[in-house]
Amino acid sequence: MIHHREIAKIMGALLVLIALLMLPAVGFSWYYDENAWPLLISMGISGLVGSILFLSFSKQDQNIRKREGYLIVALSWIFMSLFGMLPYILSHQIPSFEDAIFETVSGLTTTGATILTDIEVMPKGILFWRSMTQWIGGLGIIVLTVAIFPLLGIGGIELFVAESPGPTSDKVHPRISETAKRLWYVYVGLTLSATLLYWVGGMTFFDAINHGLTTMATGGFSTKNASMAYYDSAFIQYVAIFFMFLAGTNFTIIYFGLMGKVRRVLRSDEFKAYTIAVLALAIILFYPIAAGGNDYELAFRKSLFQVVSLVTTTGYVTDDYTQYGQGATFIFFMLLFLGGSAGSTAGGIKFVRHLTFIKNSWLEFKRLIHPRAVVPLVINGDRVTGRIITHIMNFLLIYLLTFVLGSLALSLMGYDLATSLGAVATSLGNVGPAIGQVGPVDNFAFFSPIAKIFLSFIMLLGRLELFTLLILFTPFFWRTN
Template identity: 35%
Template sequence: MNKGMIKHITGWVFILLGLVLLLPILVAVIYKENTWTAFLLTSVISTFIGILCIIRKPKNQTIYAKEGFSIVALSWIIIAVIGALPFLISGEISGFFNALFESASGFTTTGASVVDNVDALSKCILFWRSFMHWLGGMGVLVFIIAVIPLIGGGQNMHLMRAESPGPMVGKLMPKLRSTPMILYGIYFSMTVLEIIFLLFGGMPLFDAVLNSMATAGTGGFSMTNAGMSAYNTYCQLIISIFMILFGINFNVYFLILGKKIKDVLKNEEVRYYLIILISATIIIALNISSQFKSMGMAFHHALFQVASIMTTTGFSSVDFNLWPELSKTILIILMFIGACAGSTGGGIKVSRFIIVCKDAVNELSMLIHPRRVKVMKMDGKKIEKKTFHNVCAYLFVYMIIFIGSLLLISLNNYDFSTNFSAIAATMNNIGPGLNLVGPATSYSFLSDFSKFVLSFDMIAGRLELFPILLLFAPGTWKK
């Protein structure tokens, strides 16, 4: 284990956090708020620790998969802790575990909150919550690779693989550093485009910026107690469309820019993603039609909530906890399916379900025709055995952590629906669940122990389990 390189790169994470913590200070100055001191102090602490870590560059700058996964896992724990400090120092969120939960939820783009009265928060705290979504959506290490040449060659790929969601991660360009730069270019452009569309709908500039950052990261922190119901139908529709767009693999947008439309049409994951999304919207709209004045409004809110849950954004235009059981069950299923790999969305990912379904069909075919050899393909390309084994291992570990977490928070003695949906909502980085953790409530009533468990689930879910688990493996820290 190259501990020197781990310290060096995590040092740059501290420095990056120190720099981005200056942005809320600007917001505090604009709105004449005195909470800027909390961000300045946190920025100084983070920057100072970072300088201490990078002041001596390690002689051995080689990193392999083990170092890459460890760096990413440690970095996300660091940003969760440092991101919690402004909440604590400003006093707007009391208690370490509350602040840690809010920070972890922000950076992992979960959107679950312990704040009961969002309207009482200062503008700079509101900005920080949404900006955490935006920064965490594409990935902190991906951002650092894009702007700082930490290491050379293909070693950066270990960092990208550990932080990027999905079973397969590849390069868009021959030079690896160009890949995160392109991704962030697309990400930033789409965010700005959403801001413009929301401004056309009459949304105030501050609200448009924060809601766009939360949508881009598929986060879901609300700016008001009313959530998305505070805005008109046009703004809700724009947010619905952009939630769907940010849930699509960003490689597709790169192909569109390169005018490779045939390759886009071959993408099975996007095709099934849209089929599932449209089908769920139609079924739920029909199921909830009696609760709205017109079928059009039923479709509108069904589309919004399906897009919000499937892309794991977590916004709510209505309290879907009051919907019929069929609609709530479909939303729970969508929590697990999630968005596309390579998007800012969470969940298990559509691509993994496609791979598992293809294997199940292949096994059934083998039972009927034992001598038949069938190659499993996706997007016209062969699915490697390594990819399939990775998917199976991921699903097994996912199930173990889910069950373990469910047992731990059951110590609170709340109902099963609350506990189950709380784990599903945090581990899949969604935010709102059902019953006591529904869209109209917060997670503040849970014990500190449960908040710690759910904070772990949020980070583990965002990093897709293995990087965070690698920290606890006995052989990780050996030479």
């Protein structure tokens, strides 16, 4: 039996938190002498509904099991999307439902795809809320609430597991709530550091804080139509590269590094593979970009920037990477399937899954020669169990199947093959730019209402790493026994 009242209580707490997180956007609206009423009314609606739900069921004290955990996480992203789009609709900046829900889901899932054709005319308060949605979704609002739920008498471990379903068991503290708190301290600290360096580099404070939020969230929303290409500054772009790379790193690795536990960092096979892959890909793509007429430093910076941006699923752009030939375009398209590290704010498949798949495939040749030998798969010095290997293989299969079927669906809606492949790949990987009509200098405004709703679902599916959402569509999930 599913504990519906406990779920309603937690939904209420989340909506109250969303309302409070709208407050800084109201402050920017007042500072820039804009109409703050759309944000205030959105705060009021979210806070009122949340308070009613929470207070009505505040005396509920039932254990949250895995079933409730998955349902709460899925519903929380739906509730956040529906209430998070209110500022867009009430301000008439994005009046249609399908556009508003697409922009909100894209923000919360840190995809960064947009339907806006002129970002710079948007009110500052709305733009800040747009960036804030990415920062909220970056490390996951459930991870934040797990840190504060004990104060409300709500357990959090099942929410943490459902929100972070990637194959990583690293913890910085035995208690889940302490782990969540410390990860959020790192997240906030790095966001403030990025904001300060952007500001020192020449951005206005408003632009700096917006880009600080969306960089650490690996979201890619910018306050400029040209994204990071607007800032013709090597300093700003290298700052972005550095913090995007950090945001795509497992946050427990960053925490151990900050605590001086260098051995814990160096023993991470995923971190080593992630670092080597980024550098190797940047070197490979340096040549076609340099051949395009750029000097060596600029070519390397463009190559490294776009590789880091796509691998970490941030989606900032400094260049139209589709202009460097079919080979380079194909490589950039394949980057949409990499993803950052497990336990990072990045989306995508994640390096640890690729690493497990490659190592297991390589060991399979050895098992064929020595069928009776026990050939264990070891990652980070630990033996990977058969159950985890099976889980990763199933994930990769379902991911590929979702990509193929999603691309087929868009093609049947009338879109060309490159656009269909690109839109589904970038939505599922939560990246932003892709190929076809959704390249680095394009947007998603031309899609039909049904296509936007469909891609919004794909973005949610990718952000929750498939299983958390798909399990709700299985009959045995709803069985009472």
